[in-house]
Amino acid sequence: MGRKVTVAKAKKLQKKWWDTRLNVTTNGETHEDTCQFHFTVEELQNYLDEVKTKSLEQGVDSPGINIWFGAYDETADKPSLATVFLAATKRIKSENSELEFDDVANDEIEPFNNGAGLWPPLGY
Numbered sequence: 001m002g003r004k005v006t007v008a009k010a011k012k013l014q015k016k017w018w019d020t021r022l023n024v025t026t027n028g029e030t031h032e033d034t035c036q037f038h039f040t041v042e043e044l045q046n047y048l049d050e051v052k053t054k055s056l057e058q059g060v061d062s063p064g065i066n067i068w069f070g071a072y073d074e075t076a077d078k079p080s081l082a083t084v085f086l087a088a089t090k091r092i093k094s095e096n097s098e099l100e101f102d103d104v105a106n107d108e109i110e111p112f113n114n115g116a117g118l119w120p121p122l123g124y
Contacts, residue, residue, distance in 0.1 A: 034117035047086060065089065066086070
């Protein structure tokens with residue numbers, strides 16, 4: 001697990017986001033945005049298991065996951081708020097001579113969304 005960070009580092013990263021990106025402008029209006037998304041371990045594990053199973057069925061040896069930012073349409077009671085979604089990737093031989101491989105979108109597997117964003121936003 002070499003990619004973990006300390007809680008202190010995570011809080012510093014989140015504070016930097018809060019200080020520089022909390023307020024966004026959409027269609028000329030400024031509003032706070034959500035910055036936390038909750039998925040249960042079971043939900044994430046189920047999606048990872050699905051990606052692994054479907055990738056193996058496709059002959060994909062090294063599946064991965066990209067985490068993307070997105071934004072919902074505004075509603076009557078909320079502005080356009082941020083979201084994240086997970087999208088499966090597959091490793092292919094790179095056409096770039098400086099890289100051995102590229103991890104590209106595997107559009108044969110549907111992305112995972114539906115995490116609950118905290119509203120109004122709170123810090124970590």
